[in-house]
């Protein structure tokens with residue numbers, strides 16, 4: 064890690080926008096700003112906290128680099144808690160690079176990835192999980208992922224973890240008191256308390272660290288359309304997407320590959336895949352499609368098995384459905400025609416008229432457990448790993464206590480659980496963990 068007292072700078076915006084922002088943080092920020100920027104009009108308190116100034120940015124020779132807006136944020140009321148200024152200039156890379164070069168010539172150094180946010184963390188303004196939430200917002204792929212990250216940024220994850228840590232700290236203290244003063248504190252009563260509280264903490268940690276829910280919040284759920292050719296899979300997919308990107312045709316077997324599209328239902332992202340019809344075939348190209356369809360089916364969160372309700376089920380369909388598991392939703396498509404089949408618990412719909420589509424979307428959301436995807440759950444694998452480490456340590460502690468072993472044994476495991484939870488918020492100040500978190504950030508964040 065480079066010197067944390069340096070004044071750092073970076074382009075904070077991505078390429079291609081119509082505005083670029085150069086951000087500078089550190090004790091020399093304002094002296095640098097005053098040497099490369101001047102407001103066009105003389106205004107009273109021009110450099111006041113949070114005030115936008117319209118002016119020119121200059122290089123060291125006094126040549127104008129661009130017209131720009133500049134704003135100062137005074138320590139500690141800034142993103143990093145240090146003196147910070149930002150210059151907004153015309154977009155495109157050249158202007159921002161020229162300003163960056165000037166700012167560096169005036170003594171700032173290029174920021175490391177995530178260094179602005181790291182400074183906010185090191186100064187205690189935010190904890191580690193909140194720092195990661197910033198990245199979560201930037202990288203969110205659905206509104207539910209964004210909402211979960213905002214909740215995390217506001218301390219949603221930290222608050223629950225903080226409570227769990229407090230409970231564990233009080234248990235370690237209780238065990239230590241019981242060991243030090245065996246005459247005054249009843250070991251049986253203490254053991255009972257340790258069991259109760261520990262089990263409560265394990266229940267809480269399990270409820271917020273479900274891997275499948277986290278993945279769905281972060282990346283979305285995979286929904287695969289399956290069924291024989293010509294039953295209407297592409298039509299159902301199109302109806303779900305409300306667009307016409309899949310090829311709809313009445314020649315069996317034309318969807319030869321897996322076609323995946325993204326759609327958002329109630330804020331939850333779905334990766335919808337239309338597969339090649341699952342049927343035995345000799346055609347080499349179609350065979351590959353069928354294999355890919357089988358792979359997609361295996362990894363799906365939800366399988367929409369489409370039947371053509373206007374014709375009898377084939378033996379192949381019956382066989383496929385005999386192997387269905389809890390991920391399946393059976394669709395009786397073409398309800399606008401005369402229906403000749405029924406199937407227990409199936410969704411009846413017509414991709415052609417749109418009838419039954421609402422029932423279908425409700426069922427999909429129900430299948431992926433959308434109601435459980437509340438914004439307090441952990442979405443990051445790193446947090447879940449830490450929670451799982453804590454859960455195993457607490458479960459070990461519970462085993463010691465339940466088998467009437469000395470309570471100190473349990474205290475060791477409970478302390479280990481505390482450290483694991485401390486890694487989520489960064490309270491344990493584990494350098495390696497902190498470095499790992501910030502290495503994934505972009506420069507300028």
Ligand code: GDP
Nearest residue numbers: 292293294295296297298312313397413414415
């Ligand atoms: P896939 O091979 O399973 O993807 O089936 P397609 O979506 O290509 O549809 C096969 C044929 O069934 C096409 O002629 C569609 O127009 C027709 N089709 C699909 N859904 C419906 C429906 O709900 N009602 C009716 N009447 N025809 C449909």
